[in-house]
Amino acid sequence: MDAVFCKPSMANKTDPKEIRLENFFPKTVLVVGGGGREHAIVDALSRSPQVGKIYCAPGNAGIGLLAENVPLKDTDVEGLKAFAEEHQVDLTVVGPEAALAVGIVDAFREAGLRIFGHTKAATAIESSKEFAKVLMEKYGVPTAAYRSFDNYEEALAYVSSRPFPAVLKYDGLAAGKGVVIAQDLAEATKALADMLQDHTFGQGRVVVEDFLTGPEFSFLCFVDGSRVYPMPLSQDHKRAFDGDKGPNTGGMGAYTGLPFITEEDRQFAYQEIMCKTAAAMVAEGKPLSGVLYGGLMKTPQGIKVIEFNARFGDPETEVVLPLLESDIYTLFDSVATGVQAPDPIWRRNVTLGVVLASKGYPGSYQKGFAITGYDQVDGTVFHMGTKFRDGQLETAGGRVMMVVSEGPTIAEAREKVYAEIRKIQCDNLFYRNDIAHCAFE
Ligand code: AMP
Ligand code: GLY
Numbered sequence: 001m002d003a004v005f006c007k008p009s010m011a012n013k014t015d016p017k018e019i020r021l022e023n024f025f026p027k028t029v030l031v032v033g034g035g036g037r038e039h040a041i042v043d044a045l046s047r048s049p050q051v052g053k054i055y056c057a058p059g060n061a062g063i064g065l066l067a068e069n070v071p072l073k074d075t076d077v078e079g080l081k082a083f084a085e086e087h088q089v090d091l092t093v094v095g096p097e098a099a100l101a102v103g104i105v106d107a108f109r110e111a112g113l114r115i116f117g118h119t120k121a122a123t124a125i126e127s128s129k130e131f132a133k134v135l136m137e138k139y140g141v142p143t144a145a146y147r148s149f150d151n152y153e154e155a156l157a158y159v160s161s162r163p164f165p166a167v168l169k170y171d172g173l174a175a176g177k178g179v180v181i182a183q184d185l186a187e188a189t190k191a192l193a194d195m196l197q198d199h200t201f202g203q204g205r206v207v208v209e210d211f212l213t214g215p216e217f218s219f220l221c222f223v224d225g226s227r228v229y230p231m232p233l234s235q236d237h238k239r240a241f242d243g244d245k246g247p248n249t250g251g252m253g254a255y256t257g258l259p260f261i262t263e264e265d266r267q268f269a270y271q272e273i274m275c276k277t278a279a280a281m282v283a284e285g286k287p288l289s290g291v292l293y294g295g296l297m298k299t300p301q302g303i304k305v306i307e308f309n310a311r312f313g314d315p316e317t318e319v320v321l322p323l324l325e326s327d328i329y330t331l332f333d334s335v336a337t338g339v340q341a342p343d344p345i346w347r348r349n350v351t352l353g354v355v356l357a358s359k360g361y362p363g364s365y366q367k368g369f370a371i372t373g374y375d376q377v378d379g380t381v382f383h384m385g386t387k388f389r390d391g392q393l394e395t396a397g398g399r400v401m402m403v404v405s406e407g408p409t410i411a412e413a414r415e416k417v418y419a420e421i422r423k424i425q426c427d428n429l430f431y432r433n434d435i436a437h438c439a440f441e
Contacts, residue, residue: 026052033095062383
């Protein structure tokens with residue numbers, strides 16, 4: 001055994017108190033999900049010296065190059081649990097909110113399986129807008145003032161009495177369609193009728209909140225109870241076309257190194273928003289044990305919360321995790337088991353990533369177009385919606401892939417990413433040419 005303990009690479013990476021025999025066996029990890037976000041998680045795990053085998057359910061074509069894809073849905077809790085038991089998975093890492101919302105973490109813990117992600121109760125911070133608003137109001141976390149309604153007439157009377165635009169949020173998971181910024185009474189009437197009369201998304205209430213202005217950004221943190229490990233800040237680009245025009249999408253690109261956020265802003269957001277919220281969840285008996293994603297806005301009145309998510313963001317994860325120098329397995333495992341992790345170390349560079357999407361996305365689009373040249377890219381290519389058919393990579397989703405470059409400045413990362421993207425050939429893809437435009441205005 002002495003020979004093993006003396007291995008210098010291991011000895012350097014391990015706290016002496018942590019030297020246990022089990023730490024020297026390669027770990028088996030199961031990642032739940034199959035988008036660009038999960039590709040970035042699998043990519044980070046594949047850099048861990050502790051990790052041996054990685055499974056991903058359901059995974060995608062790019063993930064399949066680093067991990068073994070498992071044909072199970074992300075919400076198939078029983079199937080995933082049986083798989084983890086059968087394959088002696090040491091740690092499961094959950095990407096999508098849908099899996100958290102159906103209670104995958106609770107089910108795994110009950111079965112004695114180690115898992116990174118929030119309990120169903122803690123996921124309410126994302127799945128219920130009203131829960132999040134009540135929590136923020138109670139603990140003094142800065143956010144837009146609001147009222148909530150379950151009655152259509154009352155909601156309409158309130159909205160009619162206030163200035164437009166009106167911000168209307170369905171109180172439940174609504175596949176990204178539950179927020180309407182109504183410009184006038186006609187739009188508000190239709191949205192409220194959809195949500196409270198026709199129950200398009202379900203039986204939930206509606207939160208009506210003040211309209212805020214300012215640049216938005218994403219603050220992702222690993223959270224274990226009241227321990228909050230911050231990741232670099234990033235900004236998503238939600239609209240389909242250049243100049244922030246066109247319909248809302250799942251995200252067309254992202255970057256780190258935000259020029260409009262000062263260190264003072266970051267400290268404020270960390271202490272007054274992320275740490276305060278983590279402590280509030282502990283006080284409410286719903287401790288967090290995964291990623292807390294603050295969707296924040298720098299308003300003229302200071303930084304405020306637009307929304308919380310209970311998971312890694314997509315496409316933010318694809319630009320944030322490549323900067324992680326520390327071993328992500330240690331972080332995931334520490335949060336999953338409730339022990340203090342060493343402070344994560346991040347490279348000082350910035351990253352910039354551009355999403356290549358199928359023409360027509362976020363509306364209807366065709367699939368099955370051949371993609372070539374992606375293997376010539378000098379940088380990272382995260383797959384979002386791709387598949388291999390007879391060895392040929394082809395499009396298989398709305399957002400297809402994301403190319404990420406790293407550099408000392410945003411300008412350099414941006415120049416590099418667009419040069420690399422031109423190496424990719426496909427007849428049915430489009431992308432935005434202005435990711436990180438904020439940094440150049
Ligand atoms: P959410 O799902 O809560 O993040 O809302 C989706 C998008 O709607 C946000 O990214 C913002 O661009 C916008 N939004 C949400 N709430 C507000 C608000 N109170 N004021 C202005 N814009 C908002
Ligand atoms: N980037 C938006 C999200 O992950 O919800």
